[in-house]
Amino acid sequence: MSDILPFLKSLISVSGVSGHEVPVANLIKQKWTPLVNELTQSKLGSLHGLKAGSLKKSIRPSVMIATHMDAIGLMVYRIVDEFLYVTNIGGIDARVLPGTPVIVHASTGEDLYGVVAMPPANLLPDGEGSGVIALKYLLVDTGLTPNEIAKKVRVGDRVSFGTEPVEMSGGCVSGHTLDNRASVAALTICLEELQSKSHVWDVWAVASVQEEVTLGGAETSAFQLRPTIAVAVDMTFGKGRGSSGYQTFGIGKGVTLGISPSIHPFLYKRFKEVAERVEIPVHDDMMPEYSSTDADAMQLVAEGIPTMVLSIPQRYMHTPVELVAMKDIQRAGRLLAEFIASLEADFIERIVWD
Amino acid sequence: MLSIGSSQIKLLEKLCNAMAVSGAEGEVRRIVLDEVKPYADEVKVDALGSVLVRKKSTAKKPLRVLLDAHMDEVGFMIVADDGDGFFQFETVGGIDPRHLVGKQVFVGKDHTVGVIGAKPIHMTTASERQNTISVDSMRIDLGPEGKAKVGDRATFATKFKRVGPSIMSKSIDDRIGVAILIELLKHTPKNIELCLAFSVQEEIGLRGAKVAAHYFNPDLAIAIDSTPSRDLPDYEGRENISYNTQLGLGPAIYPAHSPVISDPRLVKFLAETAEKHKIPYQFRQPGGGGTDAGAIQQTRAGVPVVSVSVPHRYTHSPVSVSRVDDWKNTLNLIHAALKDMDSSLRGGR
Numbered sequence: 001m002s003d004i005l006p007f008l009k010s011l012i013s014v015s016g017v018s019g020h021e022v023p024v025a026n027l028i029k030q031k032w033t034p035l036v037n038e039l040t041q042s043k044l045g046s047l048h049g050l051k052a053g054s055l056k057k058s059i060r061p062s063v064m065i066a067t068h069m070d071a072i073g074l075m076v077y078r079i080v081d082e083f084l085y086v087t088n089i090g091g092i093d094a095r096v097l098p099g100t101p102v103i104v105h106a107s108t109g110e111d112l113y114g115v116v117a118m119p120p121a122n123l124l125p126d127g128e129g130s131g132v133i134a135l136k137y138l139l140v141d142t143g144l145t146p147n148e149i150a151k152k153v154r155v156g157d158r159v160s161f162g163t164e165p166v167e168m169s170g171g172c173v174s175g176h177t178l179d180n181r182a183s184v185a186a187l188t189i190c191l192e193e194l195q196s197k198s199h200v201w202d203v204w205a206v207a208s209v210q211e212e213v214t215l216g217g218a219e220t221s222a223f224q225l226r227p228t229i230a231v232a233v234d235m236t237f238g239k240g241r242g243s244s245g246y247q248t249f250g251i252g253k254g255v256t257l258g259i260s261p262s263i264h265p266f267l268y269k270r271f272k273e274v275a276e277r278v279e280i281p282v283h284d285d286m287m288p289e290y291s292s293t294d295a296d297a298m299q300l301v302a303e304g305i306p307t308m309v310l311s312i313p314q315r316y317m318h319t320p321v322e323l324v325a326m327k328d329i330q331r332a333g334r335l336l337a338e339f340i341a342s343l344e345a346d347f348i349e350r351i352v353w354d
Numbered sequence: 355m356l357s358i359g360s361s362q363i364k365l366l367e368k369l370c371n372a373m374a375v376s377g378a379e380g381e382v383r384r385i386v387l388d389e390v391k392p393y394a395d396e397v398k399v400d401a402l403g404s405v406l407v408r409k410k411s412t413a414k415k416p417l418r419v420l421l422d423a424h425m426d427e428v429g430f431m432i433v434a435d436d437g438d439g440f441f442q443f444e445t446v447g448g449i450d451p452r453h454l455v456g457k458q459v460f461v462g463k464d465h466t467v468g469v470i471g472a473k474p475i476h477m478t479t480a481s482e483r484q485n486t487i488s489v490d491s492m493r494i495d496l497g498p499e500g501k502a503k504v505g506d507r508a509t510f511a512t513k514f515k516r517v518g519p520s521i522m523s524k525s526i527d528d529r530i531g532v533a534i535l536i537e538l539l540k541h542t543p544k545n546i547e548l549c550l551a552f553s554v555q556e557e558i559g560l561r562g563a564k565v566a567a568h569y570f571n572p573d574l575a576i577a578i579d580s581t582p583s584r585d586l587p588d589y590e591g592r593e594n595i596s597y598n599t600q601l602g603l604g605p606a607i608y609p610a611h612s613p614v615i616s617d618p619r620l621v622k623f624l625a626e627t628a629e630k631h632k633i634p635y636q637f638r639q640p641g642g643g644g645t646d647a648g649a650i651q652q653t654r655a656g657v658p659v660v661s662v663s664v665p666h667r668y669t670h671s672p673v674s675v676s677r678v679d680d681w682k683n684t685l686n687l688i689h690a691a692l693k694d695m696d697s698s699l700r701g702g703r
Contacts, residue, residue, distance in 0.1 A: 081587060083587055091475045091476065092475065093472065093478060094483070095452070095472065095483065095486070095487060096455050096472050097456070098450075098452050098453050098671070099453035099454075099510075099668070099671040099673060100456055100672070101512055101672070113515055113517055115668065115672070115675070117586065117667065118450075118453075118668075119586045119587075119589070120584050122594075122596050123584075123586055123587065123588045123589060124589050125589060125590060128589075131485070131486050132452070132483065132484055132485065132486055133452070137589055139587075141668075141675055142518075143515075143518055143519070143520030143521075143522050144517070144518045145518070163458060164458075164513075166458060166511075168467060168468075168469075168500065169439060169466075169496055169498065169500040169501070170439070170497045170499040170500070172497040172498065174467070174497075237474055237477065240440075240471060241440060241471055241473075241493040242471075242473040243473055243474065243477060247477065251498065252498055292476070315471055315495065316456070316471035316472055316473075316474065317474035317476065318474055318475050318476070319455070319472050319474075320456045320457070321456055321457065321469035323469060323471070323497070325498070
C-alpha cells in the first residue's frame with residue numbers, strides 16, 4: 001500500500017471552494033489518470049474516473065463512489081480601502097474566524113495571504129461589538145495597500161482557510177478541508193488497491209463539486225452516469241472536546257457505516273459483512289432523517305438509486321483545524337476496494353426486502 | 355539612513371517565530387545574546403532573565419540613555435493533563451479568547467504542534483453560536499498520543515510572512531522593538547552611553563524593565579514597543595476617531611498613555627528630530643495600554659521617559675500586521691535622536 005500522506009497534504013494545500021473547484025480537480029486528475037481507464041469531467045466540473053470491471057459490457061453493473069472535493073470557504077461581498085468584507089460559502093461558525101490565516105483567490109489569479117480581523121466595538125453598530133462578532137462585520141486584511149487591492153480583488157472573489165497541514169501524534173493529520181479531501185484520499189487508495197484486485201462491476205470514481213452548498217455535483221453526476229448503486233464517502237464527527245454522544249466516534253478507532261433512510265439496508269449489510277471478513281473495525285452511524293452527504297441527493301436521482309454512506313471520523317469539522325487519523329483513511333480505502341471486489345454479477349437481483 | 359534589508363528581515367523572522375511567553379523567554383534570549391555579543395562592551399543576563407547590554411561612549415560624562423524593548427510575548431501555559439492528548443491551559447498576558455478556537459499552537463521547547471478545536475457547527479444551535487467560548491472550556495489537542503508537561507508554555511503557531519509593504523506575524527509586539535535595539539547597537543553613536551534592556555515579563559506587569567532600569571540608572575529612557583493600530587473602517591461609514599495609530603504614518607510617539615505622562619521635553623525633542631531629518635512620525639492618541647516606560651519612570655529617583663512604537667494591527671492575535679516603512683522610520687528616528695542628544699536632556703529642571 002502506497003503512502004497516501006503526501007498526496008493528502010497536497011490536497012489540503014490547494015483551493016476548491018464550492019463552485020470553484022478547478023485547482024483541486026487538476027490535482028486529483030493528475031493522481032487518478034494512471035489509475036483509471038478513462039477520466040472525464042461533468043458539465044458542473046465533477047471528475048468521473050472509470051475503472052472498468054471484467055464482466056461483459058452489455059450486462060455490467062456499475063457502482064459510483066462519490067467523494068466531494070469542494071470546500072467550505074468565504075466570498076468577498078464588499079471592499080473598503082484595503083479591507084475585504086466576506087460572507088460564508090457552506091456552514092461556518094463565525095467564532096472560529098477571528099485571527100485565522102486565509103488565502104484570498106484574487107481575480108488576477110494571484111493567491112494573497114491574509115488574516116481575518118475582528119474590528120473594535122466602536123467601529124460597529126451599537127450593540128454589535130461585544131461578544132461574538134457576526135461574520136458580516138469581520139474583515140480580511142492582506143497586508144496590501146488600498147491601491148493594490150483595487151487592482152487585484154473584486155467582489156465575488158473566494159477566500160480559503162490558510163492553515164498549513166500538520167502531522168500530529170497518533171498518526172493524525174490536521175488542517176483545513178480534510179472534509180472531504182480525506183475521503184478523496186481514501187478513494188485514491190481504493191483505486192490503487194483495485195489495480196491488483198479483480199472486480200466484475202464498473203467503478204465510477206467521482207470527485208464531486210458543490211456538496212457543501214447544494215449536493216448538486218453528485219446529483220448531476222449520478223444522473224449522467226446512472227450507476228446501479230452509489231456510495232458517498234464523507235466525514236463523520238470525531239469524539240473530542242465538546243463533542244460526545246451517539247453522533248461521535250473515536251478517531252483512529254475505525255470507520256462508520258450509516259444507518260439512515262438515505263441508505264439501502266442491503267448495501268449496509270454487505271459493507272458490514274465485508275468489514276467483518278477483512279477485519280476492518282466499523283461502527284454504526286445513526287442518521288435518523290438525512291445523512292447530510294451526497295447520498296441524500298444520489299438516492300433520488302432518476303428512478304432512484306440504492307445508496308450507502310461510509311464515513312471517516314474527524315474532530316472539529318468545518319474549522320481551520322480539522323483532525324483525522326491516517327489509519328481511518330486507509331481503512332476506508334481498503335473497505336471500499338473489498339466491497340467492490342465482493343460485488344457479484346447478480347448482486348442487485350439478490351436484494352431481498354424484509 | 356539605516357535600511358531594512360534581507361538580513362534585518364531574516365532576523366525579525368527568526369525572532370517572531372521563536373517562542374518567548376512571559377516568564378519563559380529563553381528562545382529569544384539566546385537569539386539576542388548571539389546577536390549582541392560581537393558589538394557590546396558589557397552583556398549580562400539579570401536575575402529575572404532580561405539581557406542587559408552596555409555600549410560605552412568616547413565622550414566625557416556622556417548622557418546615559420536606556421532603550422528598552424521587551425522580549426516576551428503573550429501566550430499560554432499548560433495547567434492540566436486531561437489524558438488522551440487533551441490539555442487544559444490558561445492565557446498569559448492579555449489575550450482575547452475570541453482569537454483562540456480553530457487555531458494551531460506550538461507547545462513546549464520542541465514546538466509540538468497542537469490545535470484548539472471547536473465543536474462542529476453541525477452540532478451547535480443558533481443560540482449557542484451567539485455565546486463566546488470561554489478559555490476554561492477549551493483544550494489544546496496534541497493528537498491521541500500527544501505529550502506535554504504541566505507548566506509548558508505555548509504560542510500561536512502562525513509563521514512570519516513578508517507581504518507587499520507589510521509583515522504579517524505573531525509577536526510583532528515586541529520582537530520588532532528587539533530587532534530595532536539590535537540594529538541600533540550595531541550603529542551606536544559615540545556621544546552617548548547606550549544601555550539596552552531586552553526585558554522580560556512586560557506583558558504581565560512591566561516586571562523586567564523595572565529592575566533593568568534600576569541597574570542602569572539612566573539619565574533618560576525610551577521604550578521601543580509596538581502599539582495597536584485600530585485604523586479599520588467603520589462599518590456604517592462614520593469617521594473612525596479612535597484609531598490609536600495608523601499604519602504607514604511612521605513611528606508613534608506617546609504624549610501619554612494612561613496614567614503615564616511622557617516627559618514633554620523628550621516628546622518635543624523626538625518630534626523636532628523627526629521634522630529635522632524629514633522622518634514621518636505620528637502621535638499616538640492618548641489612552642490606555644501600557645509600555646515599559648511606565649515602570650522605568652518610577653525607578654530610583656525617577657527617570658524621564660517616552661515611548662515610541664511601531665504600529666501594528668490585531669494586537670495579541672495569531673497574525674498582526676505592520677508596515678516595513680514604519681519599522682524603518684522608527685529605527686531611523688531613534689538613531690537620529692541618539693546622535694542629536696546632548697546633556698541638556700539630562701533629568702532635573
